[in-house]
Amino acid sequence: MSASNKRREAIEEGRSLLQKLGFNGFSFQDIADRIGIKKPSLYAHFASKEELGLEMIAHYRRDFEQWAERHRNDAILDQIEGLFRIFNKFARDQNKICPITALSAEYETLPLSMRKALGDMAAFQEKWLLDLIQRGMDAGHFRSDLDPAQTAQMIQSLGFGIQHLARLHQDTDRILAVKDQIRHLLERKVP
Template sequence: MINRKEQILETAAELLQSRSFSSFSYKDIMDRIGIAKPTIHHHFSTKADLGLALIDHYIETTKVALEGINQKHRKPWDRIEGYFNWMSGIMLSGNKICPTGILQAEYNVIPEKMRKSLSFRTQFIQTWLATVLADGKAEGTMEFPGKPEDHALLIHSAIQGALQQARAEGAKKFTTVIHQLRKGMEVKK
């Protein structure tokens, strides 16, 4: 049996990452999966409710992904590489960008409740990155100017921009940014 709510969320996620939140409507979802508008409204009475459910879904998948990276990799460099690979997967998944990046670009037009959840997801990722960077700096395997929190912001922002560049100009843009981020954290001898 088809779980309509999940099907609606998956379709909305595809539209969000390939277009933007404000660039799709319930009609787009209806046309893609062949359901009536009341079916969508049954699960998500407003588009803001759908958007919030999407962000909540991304928060959960982010927690699972980062915990998986932590469990698989003990060394800070390996964890950073795991994060880079996770982000590369978005780029390679068919002309998509990270949902955080697309929603941040639309920050001024999305509802307040979506903004709060989006900020939580962004801060969660940056806190994870800062912890990894602090571990790398403490063990002497990573070097970078400033505080780990500041460098985490730099990495996260650079990757968001690189995903958008890659969508417009090809994967080489993304790999170049990743290469530069790595170089910027290498211990200078």
């Protein structure tokens, strides 16, 4: 296998471990064992676990941006609900949570560079939600009495929180129930 394939495989395995165990719950040795190389070989790809963590955040952001681009012509509410479907898919895969949610739980223990990248990703996702909410309001699909910025923050917070609760209760349907409640919250009621 080529060096770039091993690098990509290490990122994917690291992300899987992150989503199940948290950033402090796995080591380079764990990744090396999973991809079938010696631990020192990982240092040919990443100078440190911090560098791997930064790459995992960047990788997840690219994945999310590509997903958002593929769905940008979907109905606005479908795009918002799609975020919760992603969370539900993670949860059904060995009780995982999204990488940003996993990292945010360990925020104070992360290197400063990872904190910044994590904050940037969360801000990007919040801005994406804000844009969708504003467009939905402008088009008359969503309630006009909601504050768009506060609503985006609330939806993002619900997304992060429900993943932890679904994991705690081993109940992925909780994520879908929150998705449905967001629909009810946003939809403009026609008399």
